[in-house]
Every structure is written in C-alpha cells, then in structure tokens.
Amino acid sequence: MTSLNTAPILKSKHLLGIEGLSPFDITALLDLAETYVTQGRASDKKTALLKGRTLINLFFESSTRTQSSFELAGKRLGADVMNMSVKTSSVSKGETLIDTASTLNAMRPDILVVRHQDAGAAELLSRKLDCSVINAGDGAHEHPTQALLDALTIRRRLGGFEGLVVAICGDVLHSRVARSNLRLLSMMGARVRLVAPKTLLPADAERFGVEIHTDMKSGLAGADIVMMLRLQLERMSGAFVPSAREYFRFYGLDRAKLAMAKPGALVMHPGPMNRGVEIASDIADDVVVSLISEQVEMGVAIRMAILDALSRGMS
Amino acid sequence: MNRRIAFRNARLIDPASGLDVKGGLLVENGRIADIGPRLFNDADPSDPEIINCHGLVLAPGLIDCRVFTGEPGAEHRESLESASAAAAAGGVTSMIVMPNTDPVIDEPSLVDFLMRRAAATAKVRVLPTAALTRGLLGETMTEIGMLQEAGAVAFTDGDRTVANARVLRRALSYASTFNALVIAHAEDPELVLNTSATEGEFATRLGLPSSPSMAESLIVERDIRLVELTGARYHFGQISTRASLEAIAAAKARGLPITCGVSANHLSLNELDVGAYYTFRKLSPPLRSEADRAAMAEGVASGLIDVIVSSHEPQGADTKRQPFASAAAGAVGLETLLPAALAVMHDGRASLMHLLGALTTAPARIFGLPTGTLAKGAPADLVLIDTDEPFVVDAEKLHSRARNTAFEGRKFSGRAQKTFVGGECVFDRAR
Numbered sequence: 001m002t003s004l005n006t007a008p009i010l011k012s013k014h015l016l017g018i019e020g021l022s023p024f025d026i027t028a029l030l031d032l033a034e035t036y037v038t039q040g041r042a043s044d045k046k047t048a049l050l051k052g053r054t055l056i057n058l059f060f061e062s063s064t065r066t067q068s069s070f071e072l073a074g075k076r077l078g079a080d081v082m083n084m085s086v087k088t089s090s091v092s093k094g095e096t097l098i099d100t101a102s103t104l105n106a107m108r109p110d111i112l113v114v115r116h117q118d119a120g121a122a123e124l125l126s127r128k129l130d131c132s133v134i135n136a137g138d139g140a141h142e143h144p145t146q147a148l149l150d151a152l153t154i155r156r157r158l159g160g161f162e163g164l165v166v167a168i169c170g171d172v173l174h175s176r177v178a179r180s181n182l183r184l185l186s187m188m189g190a191r192v193r194l195v196a197p198k199t200l201l202p203a204d205a206e207r208f209g210v211e212i213h214t215d216m217k218s219g220l221a222g223a224d225i226v227m228m229l230r231l232q233l234e235r236m237s238g239a240f241v242p243s244a245r246e247y248f249r250f251y252g253l254d255r256a257k258l259a260m261a262k263p264g265a266l267v268m269h270p271g272p273m274n275r276g277v278e279i280a281s282d283i284a285d286d287v288v289v290s291l292i293s294e295q296v297e298m299g300v301a302i303r304m305a306i307l308d309a310l311s312r313g314m315s
Numbered sequence: 316m317n318r319r320i321a322f323r324n325a326r327l328i329d330p331a332s333g334l335d336v337k338g339g340l341l342v343e344n345g346r347i348a349d350i351g352p353r354l355f356n357d358a359d360p361s362d363p364e365i366i367n368c369h370g371l372v373l374a375p376g377l378i379d380c381r382v383f384t385g386e387p388g389a390e391h392r393e394s395l396e397s398a399s400a401a402a403a404a405g406g407v408t409s410m411i412v413m414p415n416t417d418p419v420i421d422e423p424s425l426v427d428f429l430m431r432r433a434a435a436t437a438k439v440r441v442l443p444t445a446a447l448t449r450g451l452l453g454e455t456m457t458e459i460g461m462l463q464e465a466g467a468v469a470f471t472d473g474d475r476t477v478a479n480a481r482v483l484r485r486a487l488s489y490a491s492t493f494n495a496l497v498i499a500h501a502e503d504p505e506l507v508l509n510t511s512a513t514e515g516e517f518a519t520r521l522g523l524p525s526s527p528s529m530a531e532s533l534i535v536e537r538d539i540r541l542v543e544l545t546g547a548r549y550h551f552g553q554i555s556t557r558a559s560l561e562a563i564a565a566a567k568a569r570g571l572p573i574t575c576g577v578s579a580n581h582l583s584l585n586e587l588d589v590g591a592y593y594t595f596r597k598l599s600p601p602l603r604s605e606a607d608r609a610a611m612a613e614g615v616a617s618g619l620i621d622v623i624v625s626s627h628e629p630q631g632a633d634t635k636r637q638p639f640a641s642a643a644a645g646a647v648g649l650e651t652l653l654p655a656a657l658a659v660m661h662d663g664r665a666s667l668m669h670l671l672g673a674l675t676t677a678p679a680r681i682f683g684l685p686t687g688t689l690a691k692g693a694p695a696d697l698v699l700i701d702t703d704e705p706f707v708v709d710a711e712k713l714h715s716r717a718r719n720t721a722f723e724g725r726k727f728s729g730r731a732q733k734t735f736v737g738g739e740c741v742f743d744r745a746r
Contacts (some may be wrong), residue, residue, distance in 0.1 A: 197492040214492045237456020246458040
C-alpha cells in the first residue's frame, strides 16, 4: 500500500534540519507517515515505490537504530540500500569528507543519508552531491528525523501539539536531538522547557523561546511529555557533571521526579539509554508511561514518509 | 528541661541590628529568648542562672570562615577537639573548616564523618567545606549537589588555586546550579612556585625566593571574569593586596555576587615582620608591603572587605623549624583573631560595631547561617568581651595543639572572657 497522493510535499530536495521546514511541511510528513505505520504493521510490508533507486547510508559515527531504521525504510519502499560505515579515526575532517563525497557522487546514488560528528557536514555534502541528502545527525546541530519521529509519536498519543508542555531534560548542550525537537515543537505550538544543570545548557538557549530550568522539580511541574536525553559516558566523570550517581540523584528520571509532572505524563528517550544515569529502569520498562519502543516503530514510518516525499521531486 | 540563663549588666552589641545598649539577655533552651535595655535591670530574676557581665561587651559568637585543622590525617598537629578549644578561648563559636585534610574532604561520606567527629569531640560548631575539585587536583569537579546535601557549607580547594580556567568555569557553572558558595584562594600557582616572600627590596635583602604581589590580583581578576560568566556566588577567602581590593571593589560595584576576607595576619603584620627569617610568619600568601597592609585595614574600615578570618593553620616543629624557604607556610590564629581585630579599633580605624560585624553578621550572611546575631530566637552563641584587657601573646598558653602563632610576644588589648555555644559555656577565662 502506498500513498495515492503523489503531489510534492517538501520544497527542498534535501532534509538537512527542522529549520527550513514549515508547520505545513511537518504536518504533511506526519500525515504521510500514518500510512506507513499501517504498512509497517501489515504482513506484506513492502512496496515498489523506490524500485531502482539507490540509498546510501554514510555513517561517520556509530549508530544502531538510526542506521537500521533508514535501511529498513529504504528496503520496505523497494530501494537498493548500501551501508557505508567510516571509521572516525581514519577521517581527517573536511578534505576527506569532500573526497568521500566525490567518490560517492560517481556511484550515482539517489539518496544519501549521512551522520557526522561535525555540525554542518550534511549541509556541506548537499552542496557537493547531485542526489538528495538526509541529515541523520550532524554534531550538536540537528537530527531532524528524530524530531519528526518524536512528533509522530506525540501526535498519535495526544492528538496534537498546541499547548502541550514538553520538558527536554539532560545534556542539551551536546544534543542535536534537543535542538531539532525544540525547533519543531515550538513551531507546532508546544511549550518547550529545557531542564539541565547549567554546565549542560547551551548559551542563550532562552533565545529559542523556551523556558530554562535548572532543577527537575520546577522543570517537570505540569509537563505532558518528559523527554530524556542521553548523557555520554565521557561527560559524566567530572568535566560537565561530577559523577553518574550525582547526575542520577538530581537529573535522572525516577518515580519521585516523574511524580512532579502532570498525572499521566509520558516519557520519551531517543536511545540508547543509560539506565541508572538519566533514567531509572523501572520507568524505561513501564509500558504505561514509556513511549520508547513506540518511538522506534515510528522511526521507520517517518523515514519511509521522508524517502517518499523526497522521491517525489526526483526525475 | 527549660534551662534559663540571664545575662545582666552587659553592653549588648548586635551588628545584625546595629544595637549597642546596656541591658540584659535571656537564654532559654539554647536560644536567645529575650533581649533589652531594661531586662533584669531592676530586680534579679528569680529562677535563672545569673551571669553579671559587669558592663563588658556581650556580642554574637565569632564565626571564623577560614580554619585548617589536622583532622582527619594529621591529628598530631591539630584535631577538631584541640582546634575547638582554641576557638572557644578566642570567642569563636563557629569554625568553617577547610577540606585540605588527608583524606581530602571530597566525598559526601567524609563530610558526614567530619560532622559526626565534630559533634562528638568539638566544643564549638564545626561547619565543613568540601573540595571544589577531586583530591584538590584542580582537574574535575566534586559532587557539589550531594556534598551540599551532606552538609558542606561551601566549596573550595582551600589553600590551592584552581589553575585551569576551563575547569573553574565549569565548576562555577555547576555550583551556581545549586546556588552553592565557592571560596577561592588567589595565588597564581606558577608565579608563586617555590617562593616564600613578596618580591621587593626586603626579599632581595634577605635573598629569599619571591613572587610579585600581582600573582594574587591576576587570579582575582581572572576569577571575577568567570563569576561574571557563570553567576556563581564567590568568596575570596583572604586577599592581601591593594590591587586585589581595587579589583573586588569594582566587581562589587558592578553588582557581582562577590565577597572577600582578610586574615588577621595580613591585617596586622607586614613583610618586615619576617625579620630574621622568622618562619612562624611564613604565610600563604606571604606577608606584604606596609602599603598593602594599610590597604587591608582601610578595606575592613570601609566594608569592602566583608570578613576577618584567622586563617588558622597548624604546623609542627617538624615543618616550621626549617630554613625559611623550606619551612611550611601558615600560622595558628583562632585565639588572636579577636585581639587583632580589636587592634584596628584601638588604632581608631573602625568602630567596635563594624569590626564585630566582620566577625559575626557578615560571615553568617555569606554562609547562610542562623547565628551571628542577638535576635530573639537565634542560637545562643555568645561571647563576652573585655575590649581593653592588656595581654602579651604567649605561645605556651595557647589552647591549640599547634603553637605556631605569628603573634608571639605581641601586646594586644582586649580578648574573650566567656564563650557560649547554644547557651552552654565552653570557655571561661576566670576558671
């Protein structure tokens, strides 16, 4: 089953960030993704929409769920999918990235999905390649497909975004997920709060039109959605946060802190989780409050919708 | 149990309210129950224990914001118990102790240990600070949130400066998340490495390895910028130069949350007092020029310097009976803090009210303590002071285990006569 409507959805041939999308673009993508949720739950999950098209996954950072999600999305739409994992250690930044881009360009892919540790990498590739580029995460800049899958998950559960209070908690400073989510959710009318110790808050974050909180109590008060962020291991041993146990004590989501949110509040996490650091196991595993598994399912559907949308402009 | 103590015929001085009157004060169950000019004037109250103050000054007990002890790890120099005996004899009812012990106080369990030891052995209140960086190494921040919950009143590397501005920036930013107070020691570690005196004519004559006094103001100025960036509450534990004072004055004028202290040593002595390589006057920072010392007295008088501290730092003969350059720095000071501060009054530089404020109300405000006041309901931490009693400092008569006073043989006027903590008499000079 494919979407019957084949009218263009996105103005750009690339998806580099939430910035640049309009509320209409987002709503259209979410609507389209609904059909792929249905398709993903059918016994025959495959169509031939992208038959003959080539999708390359180019990941400069290791990834399990984003890469496999794109691979599955591409395959379910009938595209040929190739995974290229590049060892970070052998890459000497800009120059090599351009070289890699020229090599790939010669292979004539239709869609390139790229993740890179440097902000702006996807943007740079989009200027050098003839194909569509999808940003699967560039440094601490954007991770638009994550924000879109989160939006799809939220909309399916709560019906919309207007007036929702969403608390994004944890390592906002280094998080592309947070940056894409706060852009998308604010644009769609949600009230976004960032909750973190000051060492993990980016400068001038309030300029995004969000509320800043440094303690979970006030940050979670009345929240409909509590979105936890991953804290990288190397950042919890004294540089940004003194220790994992102190982080969990003050910023880890456990029952007591969740009780400060609105009754029935839902919990999200982009994964992979650090149990006992940013989230307690009993919350992560509680199917009543945790949307974490649902986020993964919606990830495949939204990526199918994005591939569909981008393919509509292709010759 | 309703234990009552009546102080009558006192000169009541409360810097918290500006009160300076003759009158009486009633203590009930360890707290100040009543105070006033007419209290116990006419008739002796029937039931309470009565202390006739004979017109002496009754003031809030002193809060010493900078005390090093040897517990844990060097109890042979000074334990919490011996330091507290010195404190009580000096009119000090609260000691804020530095984390430079062995092991370093950088774990919540160690804060807990220190508080239990103090409760079991010390005569006065002991308020622990915790390290700002693990092991005082200046590399990674400590668990400020959990240490604060455990009872740490501030965070500091004690007599060490955090050299790395990136580490300090993040530690301050993290501390401000918890509204925690950070105490700095301002000496550029590279400029003062292996030096023992202030650079200048005197050090040149003595041939001592020396560092420029700007080694202090350099760090003061750097830290002010970091406070401006992070919004942390910041206290310079002890400053000693005019340049530092001017930088802090400008920062305060800009509204930054900065306070500072001066040690009784730097308020009373200058570099010339090192004399013939007198190691008991080897300090960190080193004694300064007379111009800088005079600036400290001016700073106290103007209020730009918020608190006066003892910087009590016990050393033994093993560490002090050495050639000057090899000797350890530091001097004990709990028992000379009040006399040194009173000397500023006798010099006509500042009022008694103002000086007592720098020893009681100001530290209570900076550290958020309920003491440092004679207000009704406050803990009955009190000191009875004879502001004029002349005496000569005799190291042999000090109550601390360590005897390395910088004031041996010094003539002072005025000292504590009786000291009370929570209404309990912990020191009585008449006994």
